[in-house]
Amino acid sequence: MQPxxxxxxxxxxxxxxxxxxxxxxxxxxxxxxxxxxxxxxIFGARVLTVTSGFDALVFxxxxxxxxxxxxxxxxxxxxxxxxxxxxxxMEAIFGAVERTWASRRLISSRPVLVFAHGxxxxxxxxxxxxxxSDLHAAMRRAGxxxxxxAQCIILEPHGDYSVIRAGAxxxxxxxxxxxxxxxxLFTEQR
Numbered sequence: 339m340q341p342x343x344x345x346x347x348x349x350x351x352x353x354x355x356x357x358x359x360x361x362x363x364x365x366x367x368x369x370x371x372x373x374x375x376x377x378x379x380i381f382g383a384r385v386l387t388v389t390s391g392f393d394a395l396v397f398x399x400x401x402x403x404x405x406x407x408x409x410x411x412x413x414x415x416x417x418x419x420x421x422x423x424x425x426x427x428m429e430a431i432f433g434a435v436e437r438t439w440a441s442r443r444l445i446s447s448r449p450v451l452v453f454a455h456g457x458x459x460x461x462x463x464x465x466x467x468x469x470x471s472d473l474h475a476a477m478r479r480a481g482x483x484x485x486x487x488a489q490c491i492i493l494e495p496h497g498d499y500s501v502i503r504a505g506a507x508x509x510x511x512x513x514x515x516x517x518x519x520x521x522x523l524f525t526e527q528r
Contacts, residue, residue, distance in 0.1 A: 355416035363417050367408045367424035374404065375432070382447060382466045386497030449500075451518035453491035456504075462518055466493050476501055490523060492516055 341348040355363070378385055406413075408421040452462045453473055462468070473491055476499035482488050489504040492513075502508070513519040 353415045355414050355420065359410060359417065360420060363408060363410060363420045364424050366410065367421045368428060370404045370407055371425055371428040374400075379447065382493075385467070447495045449495055449516045450493045451490055451516050451522055452493050452499075453488060454518075454522040455489065456486045459518060459522060468493060472499070
């Protein structure tokens with residue numbers, strides 16, 4: 339059985355892309371990348387972590403929406419390849435730009451102290467959308483069974499939590515870029 343018009347025309351229609359759609363796919367990928375970057379900057383690195391089934395569902399939905407917008411109609415293999423190449427190129431460009439001082443302040447978020455000396459820092463938790471269950475999960479992953487055993491928890495720019503055990507020596511230089519470290523860790527305990 340042969341498709342109407344022959345295999346060549348059918349495969350070109352299903353796998354290829356019309357020339358006029360190429361810049362549209364590239365522009366869509368760039369716009370989605372920039373919007374996603376802005377949303378992560380606005381809502382914080384916490385949106386990059388998957389700590390529950392609901393988080394995973396939201397992440398899958400974000401990917402589905404972004405993919406559909408980038409591919410356009412009809413989605414084809416060529417549109418997918420062009421979209422992926424564009425996204426990877428944007429990642430490479432922003433990765434190189436992120437190494438500069440000015441862009442670190444504009445693009446990258448800084449690590450944030452969300453827990454110190456056995457207690458959550460409410461203001462930081464609200465701003466980073468960190469819940470008590472997020473803190474408890476981070477402590478459990480670090481092998482900590484009681485909040486008093488944690489000297490501090492830091493939400494890193496990539497969305498993971500770093501836990502430092504109580505009694506561990508703290509190097510102020512290592513924590514210099516951590517928002518809240520000077521205020522909560524290197525002053526008298528509250």
